Amino acid sequence: xxxxxxxxxxxxxxxxxxxxxxxxxxxxxxxxxxxxxxxxxxxxxxxxxxxxxxxxxxxxxxxxxxxxxxxxxxxxxxxxxxxxxxxxxxxxxxxxxxxxxxxxxxxxxxxxxxxxxxxxxxxxxxxxxxxxxxxxxxxxxxxxxxxxxxxxxxxxxxxxxxxxxxxxxxxxxxxxxxxxxxxxxxxxxxxxxxxxxxxxxxxxxxxxxxxxxxxxxxxxxxxxxxxxxxxxxxxxxxxxxxxxxxxxxxxxxxxxxxxxxxxxxxxxxxxxxxxxxxxxxxxxxxxxxxxxxxxxxxxxxxxxxxxxxxxxxxxxxxxxxxxxxxxxxxxxxxxxxxxxxxxxxxxxxxxxxxxxxxxxxxxxxxxxxxxxxxxxxxxxxxxxxxxxx
Ligand code: HEM
Numbered sequence: 105x106x107x108x109x110x111x112x113x114x115x116x117x118x119x120x121x122x123x124x125x126x127x128x129x130x131x132x133x134x135x136x137x138x139x140x141x142x143x144x145x146x147x148x149x150x151x152x153x154x155x156x157x158x159x160x161x162x163x164x165x166x167x168x169x170x171x172x173x174x175x176x177x178x179x180x181x182x183x184x185x186x187x188x189x190x191x192x193x194x195x196x197x198x199x200x201x202x203x204x205x206x207x208x209x210x211x212x213x214x215x216x217x218x219x220x221x222x223x224x225x226x227x228x229x230x231x232x233x234x235x236x237x238x239x240x241x242x243x244x245x246x247x248x249x250x251x252x253x254x255x256x257x258x259x260x261x262x263x264x265x266x267x268x269x270x271x272x273x274x275x276x277x278x279x280x281x282x283x284x285x286x287x288x289x290x291x292x293x294x295x296x297x298x299x300x301x302x303x304x305x306x307x308x309x310x311x312x313x314x315x316x317x318x319x320x321x322x323x324x325x326x327x328x329x330x331x332x333x334x335x336x337x338x339x340x341x342x343x344x345x346x347x348x349x350x351x352x353x354x355x356x357x358x359x360x361x362x363x364x365x366x367x368x369x370x371x372x373x374x375x376x377x378x379x380x381x382x383x384x385x386x387x388x389x390x391x392x393x394x395x396x397x398x399x400x401x402x403x404x405x406x407x408x409x410x411x412x413x414x415x416x417x418x419x420x421x422x423x424x425x426x427x428x429x430x431x432x433x434x435x436x437x438x439x440x441x442x443x444x445x446x447x448x449x450x451x452x453x454x455x456x457x458x459x460x461x462x463x464x465x466x467x468x469x470x471x472x473x474x475x476x477x478x479x480x481x482x483x484x485x486x487x488x489x490x491x492x493x
Contacts, residue, residue: 138410144405214454218462235455239340336452
């Protein structure tokens with residue numbers, strides 16, 4: 105088995121010889137895995153490949169009864185808002201200007217977490233001490249929740265992913281608690297608006313002058329936590345691991361901080377642990393790479409494999425921190441591509457800037473080959489990242 109920092113060798117073989125491969129999902133159900141850059145991009149942009157995996161014919165991804173905290177209720181509420189309409193309303197918040205305004209706060213948060221690492225001595229697990237708390241704190245601030253409630257958000261998010269194996273009753277209780285909390289938070293913002301996403305959405309209207317419904321606002325907050333926490337946390341861990349596994353990369357950034365932006369993009373592209381990819385359900389026959397894929401197939405798009413496609417990226421197997429342009433698809437493509445990508449980019453850039461400034465002697469405390477990936481996830485992550493400085 106390749107280490108958590110090596111791309112699975114079968115990616116290259118599949119891209120070359122078997123662009124639509126029959127695979128078994130973690131649940132045991134079968135799907136068609138797509139690995140070429142052009143194919144993944146066009147499948148994600150093609151509405152015939154739908155995100156509706158509730159179809160009785162669709163494959164189950166992971167064999168679990170509960171399927172996580174926010175699965176259907178939130179999905180249904182957002183669908184009722186109308187996906188395009190919802191995206192336009194929420195997307196307005198993620199402007200470049202807003203991201204620039206958020207930067208100092210994110211930096212202060214990262215600094216605080218690094219202070220915490222330093223207080224503990226000269227070694228730490230970067231995943232638990234920095235990568236996991238940072239994005240959840242950022243989402244809390246973005247929604248305008250008080251700092252004192254950050255731990256509650258971390259708890260709800262943890263249960264959403266059932267990282268530590270929660271019972272159905274615990275998941276239901278957490279969901280109810282979180283919904284009640286957010287309903288109160290939204291009511292509070294109605295009375296006393298702040299400079300935050302929920303306050304802005306409360307007064308926002310669509311093209312017909314209609315506002316978002318109250319359940320829609322609550323579901324939006326839940327969706328942003330689910331979509332924006334684990335993804336960003338995992339990427340922070342993998343980013344630091346990749347840069348330290350071959351310390352020449354770290355040294356290059358120390359010598360030239362202006363590379364941080366392109367370095368973040370390149371790491372998003374290079375991610376050797378991207379999970380198994382995005383599932384889509386096909387309810388009519390369609391063509392991929394010249395072959396017919398029959399109606400009723402669940403197609404899994406491996407963005408990570410596509411991002412290593414030599415036909416799209418010269419020297420695709422090399423981590424080139426100055427790569428530009430970099431048209432990776434780590435944030436997906438098409439109508440559902442990542443709405444929070446400007447925020448994700450900002451967080452990754454800030455974390456990297458802060459680590460380079462505060463912990464220039466940072467190094468792995470284990471051999472790169474000892475790092476373990478958590479298996480069977482849509483978005484891959486590292487179990488832990490022991491570092492020293
Ligand atoms: C490095 C971090 C992140 C990665 C790699 C990532 C990746 C993705 C990908 C691949 C999708 C497409 C899902 C699909 O097509 O089925 C997506 C969707 C989404 N992401 Fe992210 N994401 C990240 C961070 C964030 C953050 C920080 C937020 C907001 C707080 C966010 C909010 C969303 C939302 C709302 C969607 C759904 C968009 C839609 O369905 O229209 N993501 N993300």
